[in-house]
Amino acid sequence: MTVSSRDFVYEKFSDFYSDPSTVIPSPSLLGQRELGFLLFKERIMLRHKVFARISNLKLFLGEAVPSDVYRSCAYYENPAAEMDKKGWLGADLVFDIDADHIPTSCSKIHDEWTCANSECGFSGKGITPETCPICGGRKFDTKTWPCDLCLESAKNETAKLIDMLEKDFGFSAKEMSVFFSGHRGYHVHVENEAVKTLDAMARKEIVDYVFGLGLTISGGTAKGKSRRRGASRDFSLHDFGWNKRLKLGLQNFLLTATKEDLANAGIKGKSAAVLGNKELILKRCVEEGRWGSVKGVGVGTWKKLAEYVKDLESAKIDTVVTTDTHRLIRMNGTLHGKTGLKKVEFPLSNLKDFDPFKEAVAFKEGAVKVFVSDAPEFRLSGNVFGPYKRKTVELPTAAAILLICKGRAEVAS
Amino acid sequence: MQMETVRFTQNDLAKYPFLKETAAHMKKLNLKIEELANPEMEQILNRAEERVKSAILSVSVGKKRENYVEIPSFPVAIMLAIATKNSFIKKRYALAEAKQAFSDMRFETRERIMAIALDFDWNLAPNRSSEIPFEFALNFADYLRNTVHLRDTEWKLVNRILVNGKVYLNQHDVARLLQEEVQSRIERRLEATELPSFPEKITEMAERLIDLAKDRIGQEEMEGFPKAVSQSAFPPCIVALHEAVSKGHHLSHVGRFTLTSFLVSIGMPSEKVAELFKSFSDYNERLTRYQIEHIAGERGSRTRYTPPNCATLQTHGVCVNSNDGSCRGARNPLVYYKRKLKR
Incomplete structure (x- = not known):
């Protein structure tokens, strides 16, 4: 980012935080939380800050103009103290769903990587390779893009997560808040008394549940303990918890499965038996629970299908965020330094229709001329821009800031 | 709807001496x-x-006596265990009491199970859903608090029936989870830091118990790791991390932490650990030393960190899921190391 680009973004962020009409919603028990700020110019993190009132924080933001604002998920007796003297009282249960953790078809088009070895500098598009094909280096500078497809896939994962939190974990809509992160994903926060004091190990079990990690699928070659206990060699599913999810998942998968889908699930030789008896399988096996009743579709096939469906039904969350009971997470209503978009909350019921490229736009006025090195087509506030390649264009402030922050454009001199 | 709470009898208090009500009863005495x-x-x-002795010898608490002996013998045994100032004996005693409680609770009435659970502030209810074939429904947070130390995959939340915040359990499982609760309650009581001056008789008894434990268990087992670092005993996950680091490959945050805390825990000096990270392109000597010293407990909170448990390493993709037999039954890379060293 050039100095003039940085000054431009800084000025706009400053305007945003100084504007009396900007509302930063206060998280619950603000005074018990640690706040952290990433400073624009110095690029350092100010931590261990406390604000008793949101109005004080707003004043501070207007003066300090950070590029990113964070607050702890945890509550502390003394949030301003050093880490080990803070006096941990509990923490919200948080989930982070980021497109970075979900494989999507589009990332091949809009993501770029450059070998960090200054003597090499080889670059390419798509998913970053393990090693540089030219020099064998392992460090890369990457350019990602928050595109519609990426965010849509993150939204699907969020929907699966919320379904589990509601039906399995029994959290009420009142206890859950869902946010667009301001960049490439969504956050879900749960505030619930029973969960508040759970330690990292217990939270890890929640993560494993959501991920389906360690789920035992019954039947097949039961070994060791379970066989001694007389576990059945037959495949079966009951109607509760993860078993129910697998059952519904199998139903959905089988309804539309093609030969290719089955191959993805690891079923090759038996695919004709599955595809040829689809209706019978759905009725007798899935619906009536007579899993072994269709010839050619045995325990092995069911286990493979169930393993595959487990992956489809699990929610791809960032595991580290949920298990960290001291995590700092972006504050609702503040700007994301990589996009200039806001982190925004929206009603759970609105997940399907929520449009981040509309609701999260912070800068609604003005325009500026920028030189765009490379940008895919994108949507913002209902307008479509790009694609641009080495081109000077005048763009609305929000679009210009998005490109500058993502390293795709500079303010034209 | 709350189930009618039962009153504990003297027999109950003798059987379950860790209850709050037993403590109240003792106060009266x-x-x-x-x-x-x-x-x-x-x-x-x-x-x-006898309670403590049986714990050391066979992780049991011996034969029950008349209530007037049985009930007060529990707080005295606690005091005795504290007087040994030996963490191995304390742990073992808490476990023995908890195991005894488990075998009693397995065949206890449902009402008493509910009452004991309430003593631990559990949110436990009898299952009212006729479709789910289990006797009890427990709030999942209470469930998680008491299953973190249970390694068998059947205890993983993902393998349980979880509906609307409740985990459905049979009496055997509830009794097993209460065992965990009993153990940690007793362990907390044994942590007492302010020690009263014990009568000579008690001190002598404590001395005898320590000798018994040393004789029985062996000095080394009670004290921990030998000092020399043996690479051949590294578990597969550490071998993989170690290799990656030696080749200058990038490690995830969890990976770096695991490797560092492992090496520090088995007695490798911080300077030697720091050398390992030198080949990293983003190596910064001062920062690396600082981080390692933090993990080693030489700075900051002075907490010495141990590597995350195997289950956590699986969650974060650090476990290499090898077929190494020694991994079976180990819940932490350190357990593997310790076991391998012995052979």
């Missing part, structure tokens, strides 16, 4: 520590010694 040396207390003192 107003037993003084100095009085323990009196001859009429001998029965109680002997029973208390």
Whole structure:
């Protein structure tokens, strides 16, 4: 980012935080939380800050103009103290769903990587390779893009997560808040008394549940303990918890499965038996629970299908965020330094229709001329821009800031 | 709807001496520590010694006596265990009491199970859903708090029926989870830092118990790791991390932490650990040293960190899921190391 680009973004962020009409919603028990700020110019993190009132924080933001604002998920007796003297009282249960953790078809088009070895500098598009094909280096500078497809896939994962939190974990809509992160994903926060004091190990079990990690699928070659206990060699599913999810998942998968889908699930030789008896399988096996009743579709096939469906039904969350009971997470209503978009909350019921490229736009006025090195087509506030390649264009402030922050454009001199 | 709470009888208090109500009962008896040396207390003192002794020898608490001996012998046994100032004995005693409680609770009435659970502030209810074939429904947070130390995959939340915040359980499972709760309650009582001055009789008894434990368990087992680092005993995950680091490959945050805390825990000096990270392109000597010293407990909170448990390493993709037999039954890379060293 050039100095003039940085000054431009800084000025706009400053305007945003100084504007009396900007509302930063206060998280619950603000005074018990640690706040952290990433400073624009110095690029350092100010931590261990406390604000008793949101109005004080707003004043501070207007003066300090950070590029990113964070607050702890945890509550502390003394949030301003050093880490080990803070006096941990509990923490919200948080989930982070980021497109970075979900494989999507589009990332091949809009993501770029450059070998960090200054003597090499080889670059390419798509998913970053393990090693540089030219020099064998392992460090890369990457350019990602928050595109519609990426965010849509993150939204699907969020929907699966919320379904589990509601039906399995029994959290009420009142206890859950869902946010667009301001960049490439969504956050879900749960505030619930029973969960508040759970330690990292217990939270890890929640993560494993959501991920389906360690789920035992019954039947097949039961070994060791379970066989001694007389576990059945037959495949079966009951109607509760993860078993129910697998059952519904199998139903959905089988309804539309093609030969290719089955191959993805690891079923090759038996695919004709599955595809040829689809209706019978759905009725007798899935619906009536007579899993072994269709010839050619045995325990092995069911286990493979169930393993595959487990992956489809699990929610791809960032595991580290949920298990960290001291995590700092972006504050609702503040700007994301990589996009200039806001982190925004929206009603759970609105997940399907929520449009981040509309609701999260912070800068609604003005325009500026920028030189765009490379940008895919994108949507913002209902307008479509790009694609641009080495081109000077005048763009609305929000679009210009998005490109500058993502390293795709500079303010034209 | 709350189930009618049952009142505990004297027999219950003798059977479950860790209950809050037993403590209240003891308070009424107003037993003084100095009085323990009196001859009429001998029965109680002997029973208390037997509790701890059986714990050391066979992780049990011995045969029950008459209520008037049995009930007060528990707090005396606690005191005795504290007087040994030996963490191995304390742990073992808490486990023995908890195991005894488990075998009693397995065949307890449903009402009493509910009452004991309430004593631990559990949100436990009888299952009212006729479709789900289990007797109890427990709030999942209470469930998680008491299953973190249970390694068998059947205890993983993902393998349980979880509906609307409730985990459905049979009595055997509830009793097993209460065992965990009993153990940690007793362990907390044994943590007492302010020690009263014990009568000579108690100190002597404590000495005898320590000798017994040393004789039985061996000095080394009670004290921990030998000092020399043996690479051939590294578990597969550490071998993989170690190799990656030696080749200058990038490691995830969890990976770096695991490797560092492992090496520090088995006694490698911080400077040697720091050298490993030198080949990293983003190597910064000062920062690396600082981080390692933090993990080693030489800075900051002075907490010495141990590597995350195997289950956590699986969650974060650090476990290499090897077929190494020694991994079976190990819940932490350190357990593997320790076991391998012995061979």
